[in-house]
Amino acid sequence: MWDFQTDPEFQEKLDWVETFVREECEPLDLLFPHLGQPYNTENKAARAILEPLQERVKEQGLWACHLGPELGGQGYGQLKLALLNEILGRSMWAPTVFGTAAPDTGNAEILAMFGTDEQKASYLQPLLDGDIVSTFSMTEPQAGADPKEFICSARKDGDEWVISGEKWFSSNARYASFLIVMAVTDPEASPYRRMSMFVVPAETPGVEIIRNVAVMGDREELDEGTHAYIRYNDVRVPADAILGGPGQGFEVAQARLGGGRVHHAMRTVGKCQRAFDMMAERALSRTTQGEALAKKQLVQQFIADSAIELEQFRLLVLMTAWIIDTQPHGAARTHIAMCKVAMAKIYHDIVHRAIQVHGSLGVTVELPLHDMWSGCLSLGLADGPTEVHKVAVARGVLKNYEPAPTLFPTEHIPTRLAAAKAKHADVLGEYGIA
Ligand SMILES: Cc1cc2nc3c(=O)[nH]c(=O)nc-3n(C[C@H](O)[C@H](O)[C@H](O)COP(=O)(O)OP(=O)(O)OC[C@H]3O[C@@H](n4cnc5c(N)ncnc54)[C@H](O)[C@@H]3O)c2cc1C
Secondary structure (H helix, E strand, O other): OOOOOOOOOHHHHHHHHHHHHHHHHHHHHHOOOOHHHHHOOOHHHHHHHHHHHHHHHHOOOOOOOOHHHHHOOOOHHHHHHHHHHHHHHHOOOOOHHOOOOOOHHHHHHHHHHHHOHHHHHHHHHHHOOOOOEEEEOOOOOEOOOHHHHOOOOOEEEEEEEEEEEEEEEEEEEHOOOOOEEEEOOOOOHHHHHHHHEEEEEEEOOOEEEEEEEEEOOOOOOOOOEEEEEEEEEEEEEEEEHHOOOOOHHHHHHHHHHHHHHHHHHHHHHHHHHHHHHHHHHHHOOEEEOEEEEOOOHHHHHHHHHHHHHHHHHHHHHHHHHHHHHOOOOOOHHHHHHHHHHHHHHHHHHHHHHHHHHHHHHHOOOOHHHHHHHHHHHHHOOOOOOOOHHHHHHHHHHOOOOOOOOOOOOOOOHHHHHHHHHHHHHHHHOOOOOO
C-alpha cells in the first residue's frame, strides 16, 4: 500500500512542534544569529532561554528523536524523523532545542556503537542530555573529499596513541568538550583500512586551534568563525580511545555520515519551504505595472518550478527515510546520495528565485534569505561535495544494469520488430502482412 498520510496522533505532535518552533525557536535565531551560537555552552543569556525550552521538548517526549529507546529516544524511525526535521529545518536553533543538532547526533551514534562504558558515561550521556557539544575532525587542509589523501597520523607508544597532524573545518571545536578524530594508523594498508577513529578530550595537551574559520554568512571576524583549523601536536590518548579498532576508521565514519546526510536533507525540505513561502507572499504583495508580481508569467514560472521541485525533493527524502526504516542496512545508500545532491541544488534554486522576487530587499541582510544563500553553498560541500555523491548515485543505479548482450542495444527497433514478426508469423501470414 502507498500511503501519503501522517497518523493523526503524530500529526498532533507535529502541529505542536510547528507552533513551538515559530514562537519559541525562531526568536533565538533573531537574538543570537551567529552560526556557532547554538553550540556555545558559555553564552549564559542564550542558555537561560534555551534550557527551559529544552525541558518543554522533553516533557512532550520529543527530545533527541533520532535515538532508539535504548538511548532515551522514542525510536520513531526515519520517516517520522523526516516529518519532524522538516519543521525544525526552518530555524537554526531548533535542532539544538530538540537535541538533534549535527555533528553531535552522529558523534553520539558513534559513541553508542563503539565507545567504552567509561566514554559513554563521560561523553555520551552529557551529549545526549544537551550539556556539552562535540566535534568531528576528519577533513584536512590538503584533502577533504578523498580520505585516501589524509596524512594526520596516530602511532602506538606503549599504552597510548600519539596523534600528530592537522585538521581543517572541524566545526564547533572551540565549544567542544571532545573531538572525534580520524587518523592514519597504518599507511601501508589498503586505502579503506589505513585509518582509525579516536575520541580526544578537548583539554588534552597538544590540541591547538590555529584559527576558527568563518564562512560566508557567519557575520563574524575572520578568525571568529566556528570551523576550526586544528593542529594535533603529539596528542597522547589512552589505548582505549580508539573507536571500533585499528583500521576501522572508514567504517565508523560511514556509519555516522549516512544518518547525518539524510537528516540534513530532511531539514533542508523545511528551509526550502520557508524560502518558498517568502517568495509566494512577496509575489502576491508587490505590484508593478498595475498588477501583482504573481500575475507575471515569469514569476509564475518561478513559483511553479519551485513548487514542483520542492514536492519532488520532499517525496524523495520521505521515500529514502521509508527505505531506511523498512529495508536492510545499506539499502538506502543510493537514495541518501540522491538526497544529498538534490538538496544542494533545489535549495540553491528556490532561494535564488526568492531573492530575485524580493528585488533589492532580497539582497539585504534584512531578510533570512542572505543566510540561506550562503548556507546553500555549504550544503554542496559539507559531508562531501555534490560531484562525489553524483558518482555514488551513478554507481548505485548502474549496479541494476547489464551491458547489451548483442552488438545493438536491447531497444533496437529493427531487431525487436524482427522478433515481433517471428512471434506472430502465423497471424501476420494469414492477413498477408509481410
Ligand atoms: C559548513 C561546513 C561544515 C563542515 N564541517 C566539517 C566537520 O565538522 N568536520 C570535518 O571533518 N569536515 C567538515 N567539513 C568539510 C567537508 O567535509 C569538506 O569540505 C568536503 O569533504 C570537501 O572537501 P574539501 O573542502 O577539501 O574539498 P576538495 O576535496 O578539495 O574538493 C574540491 C572540489 O573538487 C571537486 N571534486 C572533489 N572530488 C571530486 C570527484 N571525485 N569528482 C569530481 N569532482 C570532485 C568538487 O567540485 C569539490 O567541491 C565542513 C564543510 C563545510 C562547508
